[in-house]
Amino acid sequence: VAERDTRFFTDWLRAAAEAVAAEEDRLTELDSAIGDADHGSNMRRGFTAVVAALDADPPGSPREVLLLAGRTLVATVGGASGPLFGILLRAAGQALGEAERVTDQELRTALSAGVAAVGRLGGAAAGDKTMLDALLPATAALPDYAAADRAARDGAAGTVPLRAHKGRASYLGERSVGHEDPGAASAALLVGALTRVSR
Ligand code: ADP
Ligand code: MG
Ligand code: MG
Numbered sequence: 001v002a003e004r005d006t007r008f009f010t011d012w013l014r015a016a017a018e019a020v021a022a023e024e025d026r027l028t029e030l031d032s033a034i035g036d037a038d039h040g041s042n043m044r045r046g047f048t049a050v051v052a053a054l055d056a057d058p059p060g061s062p063r064e065v066l067l068l069a070g071r072t073l074v075a076t077v078g079g080a081s082g083p084l085f086g087i088l089l090r091a092a093g094q095a096l097g098e099a100e101r102v103t104d105q106e107l108r109t110a111l112s113a114g115v116a117a118v119g120r121l122g123g124a125a126a127g128d129k130t131m132l133d134a135l136l137p138a139t140a141a142l143p144d145y146a147a148a149d150r151a152a153r154d155g156a157a158g159t160v161p162l163r164a165h166k167g168r169a170s171y172l173g174e175r176s177v178g179h180e181d182p183g184a185a186s187a188a189l190l191v192g193a194l195t196r197v198s199r
Helices: 006-022 024-034 039-056 062-076 081-095 104-122 132-141 145-157 168-176 182-198
Strands: 003-005 101-103
Touching: 003 006, 006 024, 006 039, 006 062, 006 182, 024 039, 024 168, 024 182, 039 062, 039 081, 039 182, 062 081, 081 104, 081 182, 101 104, 104 132, 132 145, 132 182, 145 182
Parallel strands: none
Antiparallel strands: 003 101
């Protein structure tokens, strides 16, 4: 059974920060079509701050890594995505015990708890054209990381024909159809980063 330590979780968030920085312009373009054109800069600012926080005060357990990262996102990202990605990581961290190593099954359970918390905070469900459309199928596919990566990408691509029912994009009504949801795209980047560091 693979076990994931503090270093693994730190590496995940560093890889996520790199992916977000590399895709910043694409995320902002997606948000310019159905939002307010700030998703790329929101996410880049948030994950840059996460890496800085991890460097400044290296956490001692997987739980502490996720709690610190979640807190940092809430504190630094304005807009809907900060509190939502923040609670994803915080609730996942809370679901982990104090153990120095967690199994892939425990990781899956923790991330599922995080995704459920996103649903409770934002009131969205599958098919509402949000980050959940990437996160729900991805966590369902874990602990198969490659399958989770595919599911997240397919989930994000699958938001294109959907009409938004939550967040800013929902103000557009029918005009939100035909565009990929930016938060689903960034959620897929986080899952892709997880998949890369799992190898
Ligand atoms: P804002 O819309 O405040 O500018 P961002 O642009 O950073 O914030 O993030 C927008 C993303 O947040 C959307 O693409 C969507 O995936 C996600 N989002 C917005 N509202 C919700 C919600 N209620 N539940 C889940 N995700 C949401
Ligand atoms: Mg926005
Ligand atoms: Mg905004």
